[in-house]
Amino acid sequence: MGPGDTAEGGDQADSFAYLDATVPGDDMPAPAEITDFDPAREELVLPYDPAGPAPDAAIETAGDDAVVTIDGTPKIVLRGMGGQLTADHLVQAPFVPGL
Numbered sequence: 839m840g841p842g843d844t845a846e847g848g849d850q851a852d853s854f855a856y857l858d859a860t861v862p863g864d865d866m867p868a869p870a871e872i873t874d875f876d877p878a879r880e881e882l883v884l885p886y887d888p889a890g891p892a893p894d895a896a897i898e899t900a901g902d903d904a905v906v907t908i909d910g911t912p913k914i915v916l917r918g919m920g921g922q923l924t925a926d927h928l929v930q931a932p933f934v935p936g937l
Protein backbone atom coordinates (compact mmCIF):
# COMPACT_ATOMS: atom_id res chain seq x y z
CA MET A 839 0.00 0.00 0.00
CA GLY A 840 1.06 3.59 -0.41
CA PRO A 841 -0.11 7.11 0.39
CA GLY A 842 -3.91 7.42 0.47
CA ASP A 843 -4.53 3.68 0.32
CA THR A 844 -6.74 1.79 2.71
CA ALA A 845 -5.79 -1.79 3.61
CA GLU A 846 -7.81 -4.48 5.32
CA GLY A 847 -6.03 -7.74 6.05
CA GLY A 848 -8.93 -9.99 6.91
CA ASP A 849 -8.98 -12.74 9.54
CA GLN A 850 -5.56 -14.24 8.95
CA ALA A 851 -2.33 -12.77 10.25
CA ASP A 852 -0.92 -10.24 7.83
CA SER A 853 2.27 -8.40 7.27
CA PHE A 854 1.45 -4.95 5.96
CA ALA A 855 4.11 -3.33 3.82
CA TYR A 856 4.10 0.39 3.24
CA LEU A 857 5.85 1.86 0.21
CA ASP A 858 6.27 5.59 0.32
CA ALA A 859 5.66 6.30 -3.35
CA THR A 860 6.01 9.94 -4.19
CA VAL A 861 3.36 11.43 -6.42
CA PRO A 862 4.63 14.42 -8.43
CA GLY A 863 2.87 17.62 -7.41
CA ASP A 864 1.36 16.05 -4.31
CA ASP A 865 3.21 17.69 -1.44
CA MET A 866 0.98 16.37 1.33
CA PRO A 867 -0.36 12.97 0.32
CA ALA A 868 -2.95 11.49 2.65
CA PRO A 869 -1.60 8.82 4.98
CA ALA A 870 -2.36 5.20 4.24
CA GLU A 871 -4.90 3.52 6.48
CA ILE A 872 -5.13 0.06 8.00
CA THR A 873 -8.60 -0.74 9.27
CA ASP A 874 -8.11 -4.08 11.02
CA PHE A 875 -4.57 -4.33 12.33
CA ASP A 876 -4.18 -7.11 14.90
CA PRO A 877 -1.42 -6.12 17.35
CA ALA A 878 -1.22 -9.67 18.73
CA ARG A 879 0.11 -11.21 15.55
CA GLU A 880 0.64 -8.66 12.80
CA GLU A 881 3.41 -6.30 11.85
CA LEU A 882 3.99 -3.29 9.69
CA VAL A 883 6.93 -3.47 7.31
CA LEU A 884 8.57 -0.17 6.42
CA PRO A 885 11.00 -0.61 3.53
CA TYR A 886 13.72 2.01 3.11
CA ASP A 887 16.42 2.77 0.60
CA PRO A 888 19.48 0.78 1.70
CA ALA A 889 21.72 3.47 0.20
CA GLY A 890 20.91 5.63 3.21
CA PRO A 891 20.20 5.19 6.92
CA ALA A 892 16.86 3.83 8.10
CA PRO A 893 14.37 6.67 8.46
CA ASP A 894 13.13 7.75 11.86
CA ALA A 895 9.85 5.89 12.41
CA ALA A 896 7.72 6.74 15.43
CA ILE A 897 4.30 5.89 16.83
CA GLU A 898 1.86 8.54 17.97
CA THR A 899 -1.65 8.30 19.34
CA ALA A 900 -4.45 10.35 17.80
CA GLY A 901 -7.69 9.69 19.66
CA ASP A 902 -8.57 6.02 19.18
CA ASP A 903 -6.06 5.62 16.37
CA ALA A 904 -2.34 5.08 16.17
CA VAL A 905 -0.34 7.06 13.65
CA VAL A 906 3.04 5.95 12.35
CA THR A 907 5.26 8.84 11.35
CA ILE A 908 8.35 8.60 9.22
CA ASP A 909 10.85 11.40 9.69
CA GLY A 910 8.08 13.33 11.44
CA THR A 911 5.47 13.04 8.70
CA PRO A 912 2.26 11.05 9.37
CA LYS A 913 2.30 8.11 6.97
CA ILE A 914 0.04 5.35 8.21
CA VAL A 915 -3.11 5.48 10.34
CA LEU A 916 -4.03 2.30 12.20
CA ARG A 917 -7.68 2.52 13.13
CA GLY A 918 -8.53 1.72 16.73
CA MET A 919 -4.89 1.06 17.67
CA GLY A 920 -4.29 4.14 19.82
CA GLY A 921 -1.98 3.17 22.68
CA GLN A 922 -1.68 -0.44 21.48
CA LEU A 923 1.26 -0.24 19.10
CA THR A 924 4.86 -0.62 20.16
CA ALA A 925 8.12 -0.30 18.28
CA ASP A 926 8.09 -4.11 17.99
CA HIS A 927 5.25 -3.80 15.48
CA LEU A 928 7.42 -1.79 13.11
CA VAL A 929 9.87 -3.71 10.94
CA GLN A 930 12.26 -1.52 9.02
CA ALA A 931 13.75 -3.45 6.14
CA PRO A 932 16.01 -2.43 3.25
CA PHE A 933 13.93 -2.05 0.12
CA VAL A 934 14.67 -4.63 -2.56
CA PRO A 935 13.86 -3.28 -6.03
CA GLY A 936 11.39 -5.40 -7.95
CA LEU A 937 9.13 -6.33 -5.07
Ligand SMILES: [Ca+2]
Pocket residue numbers: 847848849850851852874876880
Ligand atom coordinates in the same frame (compact mmCIF):
# COMPACT_ATOMS: atom_id res chain seq x y z
CA1 LIG B 1 -5.49 -9.65 9.46
